[in-house]
Amino acid sequence: VSALGIGQQQMVEIARNLQDDTRILVLDEPTAMLTPRETSYLFEQIVHLTARGVAIVYVSHRLEELRRIADRVAVLRDGRLVDVRAMAGMSEDDLVRRMVGRSVSDLEHRPRRTAGPVVMSVEGIGRGHAVQDVSLQLRAGEVFGIAGLVGSGRTELLRLLFGADRADRGHVTLHEDTTQNTNTPAAATAPQAQAATKSVANAPAAVPPVRKRLARGFATPLQAIAAGVGLVTEDRKSQGLLLAQPIRVNATLSDLGAIASGGWLQRAREHQLVQGFVRTLGIRCQSPEQPVGQLSGGNQQKVVFARWLHRPVRVLMLDEPTRGVDVGARAELYGELDRMAAEGRALLMVSSDLRELMAMADRIGVMSAGRLVAVFERGEWTEQSLLAAAFSDSAGRSAA
Structure with missing residues (x-):
């Protein structure tokens, strides 16, 4: 099971609990890594179980799912039960207001961001049958979304581009930064933590000169990070964070040189910098010394984001960045992604939530059977x- 992707692991875990003698079944974010097809299958099983008299406690931040399957809904906020009522007649806006105490804006009809120059080009990258000859371009100031079913190769693609797995074919090309230098180390002040790079949001979608062309992409994550490429992994607890370590250590781990002098860590400089990140990202904690494992999922994810504010990167890849994050924290993370794009970073975002991609992305590429089969511009999809593209396995339109 350890060799499976986290989405497939989740399906195995759900299957293990669909036992004939189950009387009460608690499902905690069961669809966080599932695509619509797998989610529909799970809901069919839930209908069968409830028909047999099984009581289901279903915990989810995906409010549209609650409307589909719930009879009653209970709302928790800050550890307190604030409401219990029948699901019939409840709108998503009503639930959101009860969950976060305010309305959250709908981003689905936002305009397209202005594409800047090409930052990274990918040509025919592949590894066995998991990722098959994918080509795409990432542009400054733009969010490129990746959709697809579980097992379609989305996570595998990001791992290849980050050097976590080695490609066996293809090239990755990094282009010159035609704007002012954005790769200066973060200093120990909160304002610099808020603005790590200069804005190139209005730059033309041109292809700058080649800085570096890598056969088979990056050899290691260290090489990718040194080149200005970062990754927010799909499983923050096992791959993204040191849970027993404090916020301070996790947030600055990406660039210890920025908080060191003469080979010694400067604790005062580190503390000041992390305090700035806590304020900027709204991390709810007792202090920067609190272990990350004690934080909520949303605040843990903000700590991961702080790491890539501490070490500014030109390309940031995000694998299920809002998995297990509540509505309020999700809106705050969306705001941070908007700020990163406005600063001129190129964002590559994988999500199983199509509504999330449709709200945040400027282009959406769809993967099926390891191939990038279609790319849609905002307004086209x-x-x-x-979904039709995700179920196909034929070649789609150009990904450039």
């Missing part, structure tokens, strides 16, 4: 067209 519908949920139906994205």
Whole structure:
């Protein structure tokens, strides 16, 4: 099971609990890594179980799912039960207001961001049958979304581009930064933590000169990070954070040189910098010395984001960045992604939540059977067209 992706692991875990003698079944974010097809299958099983008299406690931040399957809904906020009522007649806006105490804006109809120059080009990258000859371009100031079913190769693609797995074919090309230098180390002040790079949001979608062309991509994550490429992994607890270590250590781990002098860590400089990140990202904690494992999922994810504010990167890849994050924290993370894009970073975002991609992305590429089969511009896609592409295995339109 350890060799499976986290989405497939989740399906195995759900299957293990669908036992004939189960009387009460608690499902905690069961669809966080599942695509619509797997989610629909799970809901069919839930209907069968409830028909047999099984009581289901279903915990989810995906409010549309609660409307589909719940009879009653209980709302928790800051550890307190604030409401219990029948699901019938409840709208998503009503639930959101009860969950976070305010309304959260809908981003689905936002305009497209202005594409800047090409930052990184990928040509025919592949590894066995998991990722097959994928080509795409990432542009400054733009969010490129990746959709697809579980097992379609989305996570595998990001791991290849980050050097966590080695590609056996293809090239990755890094282009010159035609704007002012954005790779200066973060200093120990909160304002610099908030603005790590200069804005190139209005730059033309040109292809700058080649800085470096790598056969088979990066050999290691260290090489990728040194080149200005970062990754927010899909499983923050096992791959992204040191849970027993404090926020301070986790946030600055990406660039110890920025908080060191003469080979010695400067604790005062580190503390000042991390305090700035806590304020900027709204991390709810007792202090920067609190172990990350004691934080909520949303605040843990903010600590991961702080790491890439501490070490500014030109390309940031995000694998399920809002997995297990509540509605309020999710809106705050979306705001941080908007700020990163406005600063000129190129963002590559994988998500199993089509509504999330449709709200945040400027382009959405769809993967199926290891191939990038289609790329849609904002305004072109519908949920139906994205799903149709995800179920196909034929070549789609150009990804450039």
